Amino acid sequence: MALTLKQQLSSPGGFLKFLVKYNTIFIFILLVIFSALISDVFFTSVNLSNLLKQVSGIGIISIGMLIVILTGGIDLSVGSMVALLAVTFAILINLVILPLAIVLTIAIGFGLGSISGYLVAYQKMAPFVATLALMTIARGLGFIYSKGSPVTFKTAGGVHMSNFANNATLGIPNIAIVFFLIVIAAMVMLHYNVFGRLIIAIGSNEEASRLSGIKVNKYKFLVYAISGALAATAAIIVASRTNLGSPNMGMSWELDAIAAVVIGGASLNGGRGTAINTLMGVLILGLIGNILNLLNVPSYPQQVVKGAIIIFAVLLQRFESK
Amino acid sequence: MKNSENEYRLEMSGISKSFGVVSVLKDVTLKVKPGEIHALLGENGAGKSTLIKILSGVHHKDSGIVLLNGEEINPKNTHEGQVLGISVVYQELSLVNDLSVAENIYLHKLGASKFWMNWDKITKDAQTLIDSLGFTIDASAKVRDLSIVQKQVVEIAKALSEDTKVLVLDEPTTVFDPTDTKKLFDNLFRLRDQGISIIYISHHLDEIIKIADSVTVLRDGVDTGSMAVKDTDTDGIIRLMIGRELKDLFPVRDAVIGTEPIFEVKNLTAKDTIVHDVSFSVRPGEVLGIAGLGGSGRTETAKLIFGADKKKSGTLILNGKEIKTKSPVDAAAHQIGFVSEDRKEEGVFLPLSIRRNVSVTNFKSISGKLGFINVDSEYKKVLGLIDKLNIKTPSSEIDVKNLSGGNQQKVALAKWLSIDSKVIFIDEPTRGVDVGAKIEIYNLINEVAKKGVGVVVISSDMPEIMGISDRILVMHEGTIYGELQKEQFSEENILRYSIGKALKQHN
DSSP, rough: OOOHHHHHHHSSTTHHHHHHHHHHHHHHHHHHHHHHHHSSSSSHHHHHHHHHHHHHHHHHHHHHHHHHHHHHOOOOOOOOOOOHHHHHHHHTTTOOOOHHHHHHHHHHHHHHHHHHHHHHSSSSSHHHHHHHHHHHHHHHHHHHHHHHSSSSOOOOOHHHHHHHHHHHEEEEEEHHHHHHHHHHHHHHHHBBBBHHHHHHHHEEEEEEETTTTHHHHHHHHHHHHHHHHHHHHHHHHHHHHHHHHOTTTTTTHHHHHHHHHHHHTTOOOOOOOOHHHHHHHHEEEEEHHHHHTTTTHHHHHHHHHHHHHHHHHHHHHHHOOO | OOSSSSSEEEEEEEEEEEEEEEEEEEEEEEOOOOOEEEEEOTTTSSHHHHHHHHHHTTSOSSSEEEEEEEEEEOOOHHHHHHHHTEEEOOOOOOOOOOOOHHHHHHHHHHHSSSSSHHHHHHHHHHHHHHHHHHHHOOOTSSSSSSSSHHHHHHHHHHHTEEEEEEEEETTTTOOOOOOHHHHHHHHHHHHHHHHOOEEOOOOOOHHHHHHSSSEEEEEEEEEEEEEEGGGGOHHHHHHHHHHHHOOOSSSOOOOOOSSSEEEEEEEESSSSSSOSSSEEOOOOOOEEEEEEOSSSSSHHHHHHHHHHHHHEEEEEEEEEEEOSSSSSHHHTTTTTTEEOOOIIIIIOOTTTBHHHHHHHHHHHHHHHHHHHHOOHHHHHHHHHHHTTTOOOOTTTBBBBSSSHHHHHHHHHHHHHTTTSSEEEEETTTTTTOOOHHHHHHHHHHHHHTTTOOOEEESSHHHHHHHHHHSSSEEEEETTEEEEEEGGGGGGHHHHHHHHHHHTTTOO
């Protein structure tokens, strides 16, 4: 049986090991304390809810990225997919009723992800290459369908979505609630569902999975399709926040998503990573941006700090695996 | 005894080491004299490899002291170990495939040398070194193109390219045939006479008796004693290793064998491998051995039946009904199991826990609608298997990479025992597994057969395949060349069929 928390803490050097094991959560807490100390504005509800709104979109695609990375793959197409699907959603919302627009957008996302999935799982294309191709295709299509400029919401459905995306329930922004629900669903899937178990098994040893009678191709296909559907969900959220779908949305979000997953301790070789840690990775990245904004640090130094944090987090994990 | 005033070249005492919660070595002592071959014995998981890795600088001891020629050493990495004169030939080959033999042998020196390499000289030196070992290998050949035996020789040459004081060999003869083994032994005797201390790790007790001067036995991370080989015999060593008498390695075969075959293979031919026209059947409760030389198509036959390789033609019949196995998914759905010979690459999930490993083939019985897993029944099932297979672990949550070879093998078996397999193919059931775990695995195979499963065991280990099988098929060049009934079992008969000859007529 798993060691209880108490056993872990009372074993020799237990506290240090505990810190190292849960280093992402630890870094997150440190950052929160640090932020609260250096800025009066940080702990205001306006700032915190802004922070949550900012990270929700990237957060949702990060969960898709996590399940792809767990199989040992990568999905570079998600940022461009957000752009294409945001444009798609904006066009659809002006054409059909709201529920149908939502369902269709997610279905299209699933379909686009399926293309990557098909190329990787059944055509044995390298995930990096297949999704790189999808990335440029999706970005290009986004510009074509929007004719290069943002498509604005014009119907009552658009107003509904905008209200939903910019309001809060019990003080928590609605879109953050959507993000958290997706995180919880991923946690449950990865721990208590056969699907999650099998994608982790595939990522840790694909050949052994195949020889255990697992439908390796089916699951590899599915993770890309799900990643596409989650990109669609993120697209709906970001479009609704601003009342429009723009082909410039989601620019290099795939890299932020990969960063969040990696900060969360996942291995790019597959087989290792959890949804809660990816959530922490997303929040850590968001927090850094937030606090640097509050301190009026310009965006270029922010990028340097982000990079440094990624290196720091991964080095800490090296320490953990020893 | 040259260049040493100490009686011992190497003294390791009070060595302890643990990985996380798993304690691997407890207060171990190992003392080796100059010019002796010292055998290090123990079951898998007893801590031999860890002890050697501490000596060579791969791992760092938690406590204890290591003396080389009376001086304390603490190599921080393998390079420091090498500089001190400690060379290790590991079981896992550590050669670079894309470099030449010579480059590999002198790889560790490349960084330390002058800017320009004298390739001619290096190749020549390497050639001389290999020639002196009595093997024919071209020093300028790429390692990728060598056979596994040749690779092992290169490993040994690499270890000797340094000014070696202590040479450690970890199961060096696993891939060798008797001629090569004899050559290796001659080399070891020569090195010993030159004053080199040799630590020799092996599971082959007859080898130990033949070549070693003294022996140290580890059991569960504790050394149970050292002695001169001339003062003991195989039984004495086994007693030290497993802590009990070894009455009989193989269980009494008391399974009731059915009359009708549970599984039949007819004229099976592969698309991409040499396997062709393979026909055989196995009955419930029967243990069917498949023998043959390496490359004769044994593993490929099993993989073909399991759906891992592509078939060209042939029929499979399970319980009287024809089945198709286009992929391992189909095979598993028909309750056909396959335990691969390559445990680490194809058998287990090293970074995952025992629980997650075992459950992989077995989600049907522990999950409900929509694939949600009933964690209670999962634990129950896994803990039951850990108990039944006697997997030595503090908990079901330990990662399989932290287990010994024998225990990893049991996990690989557990995967297929947790579903009720009708037919199970086990490829090299005890490769790299110690005596104690071997006996347990043989008993396990016996028990599985008793339940009416058809068990097919592929093995290169002659005593093993004769000890556990009811009937042996011998493969030669991709097809079944002959079949031996129990009363015909002999190494000679297996060998004759293996090389494509008929049995001698007098029996």
